[in-house]
Amino acid sequence: MNATESFLRRDPGTAAEPLAAPLVALHDVHLRFGDNAVLNGIDVEVRRGEAVTIIGPSGSGKSTILRCITGLLRPQRGKIRVDDTAVETLHSEDELIALRKRVGFVFQQYNLFPHLTVLENLVIAPTRVVGRARAEAEPEAHELLARVRLSGKANAYPGELSGGQQQRVAIARALAMRPELILFDEVTSALDPETVGEVLTVIRELVEDGMTCVLVTHEMRFAAEISDHIYFTEAGRIVEHGPPEQIFGNPVHERTRAFLRRALGAIPRLPAGFDAAFASTPSPLSADGVPQ
Numbered sequence: 001m002n003a004t005e006s007f008l009r010r011d012p013g014t015a016a017e018p019l020a021a022p023l024v025a026l027h028d029v030h031l032r033f034g035d036n037a038v039l040n041g042i043d044v045e046v047r048r049g050e051a052v053t054i055i056g057p058s059g060s061g062k063s064t065i066l067r068c069i070t071g072l073l074r075p076q077r078g079k080i081r082v083d084d085t086a087v088e089t090l091h092s093e094d095e096l097i098a099l100r101k102r103v104g105f106v107f108q109q110y111n112l113f114p115h116l117t118v119l120e121n122l123v124i125a126p127t128r129v130v131g132r133a134r135a136e137a138e139p140e141a142h143e144l145l146a147r148v149r150l151s152g153k154a155n156a157y158p159g160e161l162s163g164g165q166q167q168r169v170a171i172a173r174a175l176a177m178r179p180e181l182i183l184f185d186e187v188t189s190a191l192d193p194e195t196v197g198e199v200l201t202v203i204r205e206l207v208e209d210g211m212t213c214v215l216v217t218h219e220m221r222f223a224a225e226i227s228d229h230i231y232f233t234e235a236g237r238i239v240e241h242g243p244p245e246q247i248f249g250n251p252v253h254e255r256t257r258a259f260l261r262r263a264l265g266a267i268p269r270l271p272a273g274f275d276a277a278f279a280s281t282p283s284p285l286s287a288d289g290v291p292q
């Protein structure tokens with residue numbers, strides 16, 4: 001295994017069984033808002049323990065895909081499975097709530113309750129929605145705060161925290177529901193650059209611990225590092241998907257290459273070995289990976 005491969009590959013001992021049934025599966029999903037066809041036949045599979053990242057231009061349907069997985073949006077055509085639940089057939093509020101207990105969702109806007117302490121933000125859903133005893137929920141909330149490195153902030157109010165700290169509380173809040181998977185939709189896009197890293201570190205640790213994660217992010221280096229599989233979307237279609245070494249190292253479609261040239265041009269250094277992928281096409285990066 002060369003340096004690039006070892007950089008990219010997660011421990012094969014913890015990788016999902018290749019033949020295991022997917023935990024999440026979208027098949028031929030079509031969704032339109034009025035005349036606007038937003039998803040035009042989406043197929044995505046996520047296995048237990050995998051980190052799957054969706055990349056693509058703004059407006060290409062990435063958030064819509066995540067919202068379909070949680071049943072927030074219903075496609076006009078296609079199938080969506082979360083484990084053995086046929087999401088597109090769920091109608092009652094009870095069924096949808098049952099699904100959302102299993103699928104955590106972290107957004108760009110953290111949406112914490114501003115009038116509740118950090119601890120209460122973590123305890124409220126497990127006690128009120130799931131009916132867990134406070135004596136159980138509170139110690140677990142403290143453990144989760146330690147996990148996102150915010151032990152000292154249990155009694156703080158969200159307004160007293162930085163954006164990165166609030167986003168880590170939002171991740172802990174999602175974990176407090178003990179979800180089977182977590183969806184992350186551009187969770188670092190609204191953050192000051194200096195707090196992005198601390199949020200990505202927390203997500204990386206979740207992935208390493210085996211949490212199933214579906215991410216939408218513009219942090220390409222991070223996506224390359226932590227993902228088992230990358231999907232590239234454009235105009236509501238999956239243009240190309242594969243392991244990160246393929247998508248970042250040897251993309252097949254010119255549209256994927258063009259998108260990555262733009263996206264990677266925004267970061268100062270590519271992961272080691274990735275520069276070669278763009279050698280055959282005009283690159284916005286100089287030989288040592290610095291934007292020109």
Ligand SMILES: Nc1ncnc2c1ncn2[C@@H]1O[C@H](COP(=O)(O)OP(=O)(O)O)[C@@H](O)[C@H]1O
Pocket residue numbers: 033036038056057058059060061062063064065
């Ligand atoms: N609730 C909505 N009503 C109407 N159009 C929407 C709605 N949500 C998203 N769209 C449209 O769907 C398209 C895809 O949006 P989205 O999934 O948010 O893209 P992305 O996350 O890739 O930026 C966009 O053209 C957007 O304007």
Ligand SMILES: [Mg+2]
Pocket residue numbers: 062063064185186
């Ligand atoms: Mg979006």
